Amino acid sequence: MSTRFASRGRLCYFREHNTMDWDDHWAHRIHPGLYQAPAQLGFLSFLADYLPKNGPILEAGCGTGVVVNKLRLLGFDCSGVDNAAKTIAAVRNIMPDLPVTTGNVLALDAPDGHYSAYVSLGVVEHREQGPEPFLEEAHRVLAEDGIAIFTVPFFNGLRRLKASCGLFSTPPGRHETFYQYAFTAEEFGSILKAKGFRIVEQRGYDPVKGLRDEIRMLRWLSTPAVTGGSTSQLATPATHPSPTGHLRSIKTWIENQRWFHPIAAHMLATICKKA
Numbered sequence: 001m002s003t004r005f006a007s008r009g010r011l012c013y014f015r016e017h018n019t020m021d022w023d024d025h026w027a028h029r030i031h032p033g034l035y036q037a038p039a040q041l042g043f044l045s046f047l048a049d050y051l052p053k054n055g056p057i058l059e060a061g062c063g064t065g066v067v068v069n070k071l072r073l074l075g076f077d078c079s080g081v082d083n084a085a086k087t088i089a090a091v092r093n094i095m096p097d098l099p100v101t102t103g104n105v106l107a108l109d110a111p112d113g114h115y116s117a118y119v120s121l122g123v124v125e126h127r128e129q130g131p132e133p134f135l136e137e138a139h140r141v142l143a144e145d146g147i148a149i150f151t152v153p154f155f156n157g158l159r160r161l162k163a164s165c166g167l168f169s170t171p172p173g174r175h176e177t178f179y180q181y182a183f184t185a186e187e188f189g190s191i192l193k194a195k196g197f198r199i200v201e202q203r204g205y206d207p208v209k210g211l212r213d214e215i216r217m218l219r220w221l222s223t224p225a226v227t228g229g230s231t232s233q234l235a236t237p238a239t240h241p242s243p244t245g246h247l248r249s250i251k252t253w254i255e256n257q258r259w260f261h262p263i264a265a266h267m268l269a270t271i272c273k274k275a
Helices: 022-027 066-075 085-094 132-141 158-164 185-196 207-212 245-256 258-264
Strands: 001-007 008-017 056-058 077-080 100-102 113-120 142-153 177-182 197-205 268-275
Touching: 001 158, 008 100, 022 066, 022 085, 056 132, 066 077, 132 142, 132 185, 142 177, 142 185, 158 207, 158 245, 158 258, 185 197, 185 268, 197 207, 197 258, 207 258
Parallel strands: 056 077, 056 113, 077 100, 113 142
Antiparallel strands: 001 008, 008 177, 142 268, 197 268
């Protein structure tokens, strides 16, 4: 059970958990087939359009390392770091040569300006006090004019409409704890600018999940790619059944309606440069 509460221009998610254990979160998702899937980025295909082919790239909060693996297969010099030690150990057991390590993304073991690009997929929204320390550390380790890509849950037009109608006005229960924020594009862009980044592009993605989450009658639009973390934003045939051709066609049509993404996309991607 969870509660969503609109407050201070954000949508706040709360869950009935005392703590969030990311090792538990990733445990059942790690298996050899995850790293044998084709080098396709799914919803995250835009990463390949912006990341540099030369120079080191860091995925901060890499989870199972599947994005690191796919980017490397596509020719990018990508490594990953995550504080979920058991998860990283399990990944290294399957993929011993994959450059993923245990570490704190708020205090990275890297000199100033080391990385040509920095990728953060569904990470910074989980700090209740705000994402600023993540952004400050990203700015520190990023080279001058380096690329940074952040994705966060999107307080999209449909969710804002529901909030204006009072549908997210019930505060969390006493046994619920903070889980994450959803941001508007304007607010998240302003936070990034205040921390020394220049916005290149903002784009929503996964409107299918956005529709399923917000409109009960559309929950039949089951989707094989559940966004929210770096691994879960990629469809992997080894873990999800293929949808019927009819359903796939409907979902593809929805995904291709870029005008619709500000209204219904579940996630917001912000591509920026170190100013």
